[in-house]
Amino acid sequence: MVTRSSARAVCISCFACCLAVLSGGESLGQATADFFRQNCMNCHTIGGGRLTGPDLKDVTERAAAEGKDREWLINFMMNPREFIDSGDPYALKLLVESRNVPMPTLPGVTRQRAEYLLDLIEAESKLPESQFKGLQISDKPFTPADVENGRELFVGVKQLTAGGTSCISCHTIHDLQPLGQGRGAGLGGGRLGPDLTNVFERLKGRKSLSAWLMAPGTETMQPVFKNHPMTADEIHALVAFFESTAGKPVPEPSVSRITLMLLGLAGATALVFAFDAIWKRRFQSVRQPLVDSTPVRGH
Amino acid sequence: MSQNFLDQFLFVALPYVCLFTFFLMTIYRYRMQSFSYSSLSSQFLENKHHFWAVVPFHYGILVVTAGHLVAFAIPRSILAWNSHPLRLYVLEVSALIFGLMTLIGLVGVIVRRLTHSKIRTVTSPTDWVLFAMLLVQAASGIAIALFYPWGSSWFASNLSPYLWSIFKLSPDVTYVAAMPHLVKLHIVLAFVTIGFFPFTRLVHLLVIPNPYLWRKPQVVRWYGTRSKI
Numbered sequence: 001m002v003t004r005s006s007a008r009a010v011c012i013s014c015f016a017c018c019l020a021v022l023s024g025g026e027s028l029g030q031a032t033a034d035f036f037r038q039n040c041m042n043c044h045t046i047g048g049g050r051l052t053g054p055d056l057k058d059v060t061e062r063a064a065a066e067g068k069d070r071e072w073l074i075n076f077m078m079n080p081r082e083f084i085d086s087g088d089p090y091a092l093k094l095l096v097e098s099r100n101v102p103m104p105t106l107p108g109v110t111r112q113r114a115e116y117l118l119d120l121i122e123a124e125s126k127l128p129e130s131q132f133k134g135l136q137i138s139d140k141p142f143t144p145a146d147v148e149n150g151r152e153l154f155v156g157v158k159q160l161t162a163g164g165t166s167c168i169s170c171h172t173i174h175d176l177q178p179l180g181q182g183r184g185a186g187l188g189g190g191r192l193g194p195d196l197t198n199v200f201e202r203l204k205g206r207k208s209l210s211a212w213l214m215a216p217g218t219e220t221m222q223p224v225f226k227n228h229p230m231t232a233d234e235i236h237a238l239v240a241f242f243e244s245t246a247g248k249p250v251p252e253p254s255v256s257r258i259t260l261m262l263l264g265l266a267g268a269t270a271l272v273f274a275f276d277a278i279w280k281r282r283f284q285s286v287r288q289p290l291v292d293s294t295p296v297r298g299h
Numbered sequence: 300m301s302q303n304f305l306d307q308f309l310f311v312a313l314p315y316v317c318l319f320t321f322f323l324m325t326i327y328r329y330r331m332q333s334f335s336y337s338s339l340s341s342q343f344l345e346n347k348h349h350f351w352a353v354v355p356f357h358y359g360i361l362v363v364t365a366g367h368l369v370a371f372a373i374p375r376s377i378l379a380w381n382s383h384p385l386r387l388y389v390l391e392v393s394a395l396i397f398g399l400m401t402l403i404g405l406v407g408v409i410v411r412r413l414t415h416s417k418i419r420t421v422t423s424p425t426d427w428v429l430f431a432m433l434l435v436q437a438a439s440g441i442a443i444a445l446f447y448p449w450g451s452s453w454f455a456s457n458l459s460p461y462l463w464s465i466f467k468l469s470p471d472v473t474y475v476a477a478m479p480h481l482v483k484l485h486i487v488l489a490f491v492t493i494g495f496f497p498f499t500r501l502v503h504l505l506v507i508p509n510p511y512l513w514r515k516p517q518v519v520r521w522y523g524t525r526s527k528i
Contacts, residue, residue: 156382156383189448191448220477223471260391
């Protein structure tokens, strides 16, 4: 006789088996493609040109020309930092070509995962157009509307579609007037990252800067934008804004820092005195009545 | 020691050791030494300087800690609030005000305990270690606010995911690996303070109900031998 509890256990087991089959049923190729899309595409394309890292089309052949076999590539993918630290000439060459942004050691890149990824890259390299070609940025001329759109994206008034953090969180820029023309607060943008006034020149113009924004490659930005990439239109607007500030004077950080410090000190002082006013009867309300009510010795 | 190994130690191993110590020792102390769950107030021994030190410190640190917890728990809401620069500035200046109050109050606490002999006598070595840790923590927090703005936004985008990865038992140090040393110091010291918590008078934070914030002022008397005082 089948009891209710054993029937429930059987149902749960069946459900678990179905889940296991469904999850296991996902093709290995699709899992590797998803991994590539989520972890590699912020720095690499396959056939779409260089981003922060090199275009991976025919990477095996290029490495072979430098005397590096498939095994070297797999080991490099698993722990790039180790190769860079060891002074491997080819790893150092790749580092220089990537503007000294090192390839991060990604969690989850096991030997098997690296082999599958390399298989995927080799297969995609043979296609006329890979699914990992990446975003294609517009080359139409910038308009004043693009610049204003970029400014709004920078300060966060207009939020990035995929939920990325606005630039002002970590960066400042020339003449930042987040409160509107003539109403600048003087506190400017963030300072965790570099000042972006001259980033258009620093990253060598429109194409290169657009490629950078497609896949921000610094170790601080990469984890944030990996899952929240910017759209082609957002990159177009931001690059327009960055072009408009190129060559302008870089804001002095000490001005906003001193302003912030003075505001903080003024607020803290005001609050301490407010506490004093709120509890002005603090000694009288408890202690003084006790003292007053205590009979004087001898009376 | 490679940077990668150091990051793994400081931002994966150390947090788990500290959190484990916190939970284990907090429960152990409560079960074994329930009556030691106290702030060990010294207000009865000295009451004038006490107000100027303890009140700013407590209101400061409570607001700042609550702010960190909110940014950890609901980062998207913080980013949405900060999407207008004026609101971002209001939040950052407010946080700095309470951070400065914490520091001012803490310096007052330390000076009071150094300058009054009665208070110095009832201050243990553990207290001094705790004060030093809190002092560095408050000072580094203010320095971060001034030198690496805007922390409320980048905490929500970078540090909140890192902290969630710790609690989901799937630690991801990529969010913190490239942070400035000052930020790393602040994170590491926060975890060390959590680990040190059950060995200190900070346990009074967990005594429920905790009406310190709204109760009427009261003078605390010590009950027991005061021969050392």
